[in-house]
Amino acid sequence: MDDFSLNTLFTVLLIFLVLAGFFSASETSMMAINRYRLSHLVRKGNKSAKLTTRLLAQTDKLLGSILLGSTLLNVAAATLAEIIVLRLFGHGNNTAVLLGSLTITFVILIFSEIMPKVIAASHAERVALPSSYILAVIIKLFYPVVSIATAMVRGMLWLLRIKVQADHSHHKLSLEELRSLVLEAGNFLPRKHQKMLLNLVDLERITVNDVMVPRNQIEALDIDTDPAELRQQIITCHHTLLPVYTETPSNVIGVLHVKRVLPLLLEAALDISQFRNILHDPYFIPSDTPLLKQLQQFQERQTRMGLVVDEYGELLGLVTLENILEEIVGDFTTQSPAQTGKFLRQDDGSLLLEGSTSLRELNRKLGLHLPLGEAKTLNGLILEHLQDIPEAGTSLKIGDYPIEIIQTQDRAVKVARLFPAQKHQPLQSG
Numbered sequence: 001m002d003d004f005s006l007n008t009l010f011t012v013l014l015i016f017l018v019l020a021g022f023f024s025a026s027e028t029s030m031m032a033i034n035r036y037r038l039s040h041l042v043r044k045g046n047k048s049a050k051l052t053t054r055l056l057a058q059t060d061k062l063l064g065s066i067l068l069g070s071t072l073l074n075v076a077a078a079t080l081a082e083i084i085v086l087r088l089f090g091h092g093n094n095t096a097v098l099l100g101s102l103t104i105t106f107v108i109l110i111f112s113e114i115m116p117k118v119i120a121a122s123h124a125e126r127v128a129l130p131s132s133y134i135l136a137v138i139i140k141l142f143y144p145v146v147s148i149a150t151a152m153v154r155g156m157l158w159l160l161r162i163k164v165q166a167d168h169s170h171h172k173l174s175l176e177e178l179r180s181l182v183l184e185a186g187n188f189l190p191r192k193h194q195k196m197l198l199n200l201v202d203l204e205r206i207t208v209n210d211v212m213v214p215r216n217q218i219e220a221l222d223i224d225t226d227p228a229e230l231r232q233q234i235i236t237c238h239h240t241l242l243p244v245y246t247e248t249p250s251n252v253i254g255v256l257h258v259k260r261v262l263p264l265l266l267e268a269a270l271d272i273s274q275f276r277n278i279l280h281d282p283y284f285i286p287s288d289t290p291l292l293k294q295l296q297q298f299q300e301r302q303t304r305m306g307l308v309v310d311e312y313g314e315l316l317g318l319v320t321l322e323n324i325l326e327e328i329v330g331d332f333t334t335q336s337p338a339q340t341g342k343f344l345r346q347d348d349g350s351l352l353l354e355g356s357t358s359l360r361e362l363n364r365k366l367g368l369h370l371p372l373g374e375a376k377t378l379n380g381l382i383l384e385h386l387q388d389i390p391e392a393g394t395s396l397k398i399g400d401y402p403i404e405i406i407q408t409q410d411r412a413v414k415v416a417r418l419f420p421a422q423k424h425q426p427l428q429s430g
Helices: 006-033 036-043 045-058 061-090 092-121 124-141 143-159 175-187 191-202 229-235 258-265 272-277 292-301 321-329 359-366 378-387
Strands: 241-245 254-257 284-286 305-309 315-320 343-345 351-354 395-398 400-411 413-418
Touching: 006 045, 006 092, 006 124, 036 045, 045 061, 045 124, 045 378, 061 092, 061 143, 092 124, 175 191, 175 395, 191 284, 191 321, 229 258, 254 258, 258 272, 292 305, 292 321, 315 321, 359 378, 378 395, 378 413
Parallel strands: 284 305
Antiparallel strands: 241 254, 305 315, 343 351, 351 413, 395 400, 400 413
C-alpha cells in the first residue's frame, strides 16, 4: 500500500463506500418492492421486472450474494481506513487509530447503510429494477462461496428443527388482507368503486340467509286456486319468476316463468294441465350457502332464482340474482310496489320502519350501523334484544339507536320508529 498515494487511497475508500451503499440499497429495495405491482409489470412484458422476479424466487442466493458483497466491502473499507490513519499519524499513535476506527464506522453506518436503505425503501421499484441486472451477474460470480454458505445455514437450521419456506416472493392473500388492500387503495379509487370491491370481498362471508326474501313476503301462486283467479294473479303479478305451490306455500312444486304462460292466457280459460307442463323444477338452496358460491351456481345452472331451505328442508325464503348483485353494486332503481314504503322519514328526523325489513338493507340504504348477527330483520333484532314479544308503545335502545314499537301483529313487530343517533330524544320505557 506504500506505493499508492493518499489521494488514491481516499478514492478507493470512497469507491468501497459507494459500492457498499449499492448493496445496502439493493437489498432493501428487493425486499420492499410491491410484489403485486411487480407481477403487473411482468404481465406487461417488462424485462427488468421478469429478472427481478427470478431473483426473488431464489431469496437465499440473492441475500447471500448481497450480504457477502456488503461484508467484503465494509471490511475492506475499515481496513483501508486504518491504513490511511497509520500513514497520516504513524504506527505509535493509538488514539488516532481508535478515532479513525470510530470515524469509519460512523461513515459506513450513515453513508453505506442508513441513507441507502432509506432511499431504497422510499423508491423501491426505481432502485430494484435496474439493480437486478448487476445483482444477476454478482450472484453468478459469488455462486461457489454462497452455495457453501447456504448449505451450512440449511444444515444448521435442520439441526435446530427450524423450517424455512423456500419461496417468499409469492403468498396467498386472505380475505381480510385483501380487504385491507382495497381500503388502503382508497386514494386511487373512486369511493363508489372501492365500496363495490369491498362488497365483492364480503360475498364469501355473507350467506343467502342474509339477503333472501322472507317466506311471508314471497309472491307465489296456488295451483289449486280457481283458474280464473289464478289467471288474474298472473296478469297482475310484479315478477317474471313465480313459485307455484299446492296445499301450503312451503310445498313448492315448480317455478313459473311468466313469458311462457302468455300463450295460455290468450285462451278463454286457463288450462291447468298445460300450466303444470310449463313449470320449471324448483331449485333449492341450503340457507348457509355463501353468496359468492351461489353467484357461481346461478351462472352454471343458468338460472336467476332459488328457494332457500333450512337443514330440515323447510322453506325459509327465496334469493334471486338481483339480490346478490345488489350486495355488490347497491340497489337498482326499479322496484315492485310490494317493495316500496318500507322507510318513512318523519319531520322530527325519526324513521318509521317495517319490522320485516332486512337489517342489511337498513344499514345499506340508510347508513345505519345496526348489529348483524343471528337476527336478520328489525323484528328479529328487537325480539332478540328483549327476549320477549313487545307491546305497542314499548321503547328500547339498541346500540346508539332508540327504538319505539308502534304496532305489533301476529306475535311480531309490524312497525317501529327509529331515532338516528345524532338526533334522538330521550324515551321513557313503556
